[in-house]
Amino acid sequence: MSDTASAPAPRTTTAPSVRFGFMKFVVRDLDAMRSFYERAFGLVVAQTIDLPDIVELVLRRPGEETGFSLILYWNKDGRDVAVGTGHGPLGLYVRDVDAAFAHAVKEGAAPHREPWDTDAMRVAFVLDPEGRELELISMRAR
Template sequence: MTMDHAAIRVSNLDDSLAFYRDVFGYEPVERFEESDAVSDTFVGVDDQAVIQLVEADGPVEPSDGGHLGLSVEDVDAAVAELPADRVTRGPETIEELDIRIAFVTDPDGHVLELLEPV
C-alpha cells in the first residue's frame, strides 16, 4: 500500500497555493468546491497529487509534532527560497540515515520536513 496524498487545512488558499508552487514547484492538479464555503485544491507534480489544501472557514491550528515529509532534490536550494523565519531546523545531514533534512513551516505553520538522499 502506498500513500495517495495528505490533506491539510489552510487559512488562505491563494497564499498556500503560491507557497507550494514557489518553494516546491507544485501546481494545482485538481480543484473542486463542495459548497460555497468549502474549496479544495490538490497540488502536485506531473498530474500526481501530493497534498490536498482544504480552505478552512476559521483559524488553522497545526498539531504539535505532526508534519509532512517531502522529498526534494536539494534541501539547501529549497531552504534558500524561504524567509529565515520559516526555517525551524537545518539544513543538516544525518549521516547514519544518509539524508539531508530541514524543517520549515508553510503560511499556516504546518511543519514540513524536507528530505534529500545523500
Template sequence: MSDSTSTPTSRFSFTKVITKNLDGLAAFYETVFGMRELQRVRSSVNAEPIEEIILSISGDMASEPVLVLFNFLERPPLRESDTIVGFIVGNLDETLVRLQKAGGKVVESPKIHDEGGARVRVAFGADPEGRLLEIVQMS
C-alpha cells in the same frame, strides 16, 4: 482481522492540509517545491461548504501522492497544526532559500544523518502558516 488469502487493493494517495488561505499556500508550495495545481474542488462535507486545491509535483494524480489544500469555508482558521509535510529534494540549500523568499522560515538548519547505511541531510522549515516541513536531501 484480515483474510490472509486476500490481496490489499489500497495505496496511500494524498494528504490534506487545512488552511484558510488556499491561493497563498498553493503559491508557496508551487514556488518552493515546484508543485502544480491539478484541480480545484468546491463541494460540501456533511452539508458544510468546502474548497480545495489539489497539488502535485509530477502533474499526475495517479502516479504519486498529492497534497490537497483544504478549506472549510464557514469555519474560523485553526490555531495550530499537528501535521508535518515531508519532501525529498535534489538540493536542500536552494530549497531553503526559496522557502524563505516565499514567506516560510527555516526552523532547524540542515543536519547530516547516517542511518541504516544511508546518509541524508535534513532540515525543518515552516510554511507561511507555521506548519512544519521536513525537507530531506538524499546523499
C-alpha cells in the same frame, strides 16, 4: 483443567493493497497557501473541488496525473484553523536540501532547523506560512 485461557490461533490474512494517496492541510488562506506551495516547491493545481461549504485544491508536481498529492482544504465559512501537534512534518524529498531550504525561506517559509547531515541523508526543516512543519530530505548515494 487449567484456568488459563489459551490464545486464539493466529489468523492468516492478506492485507488489502494500499498506496499513499494524499496529505490534506486545512488552511486559513487558500490563495496565499496555494501561491506559497507553487512558488516554494513548484507544485501546480491538478484539480479543484468546489463544494457549497469547502474548496479543495489538489496539488501535484507538473505533469504527474497520479501519485501522491498535497490537498489544500479551505472552509468557506471562515472558521478558525489551528495547526496542532498531533502529527509530524510533511516530508519532501529534494535534490539539494540547502538550495530547497533557502528557496522555501525566500518564498515565505520560516526557517525551523538549518540543514544538517546524518549518515544516510541531509535534512532541514521549515514552517509554511501558516506554521506547518515541512521536512526537506536529500538521501545520500550508497
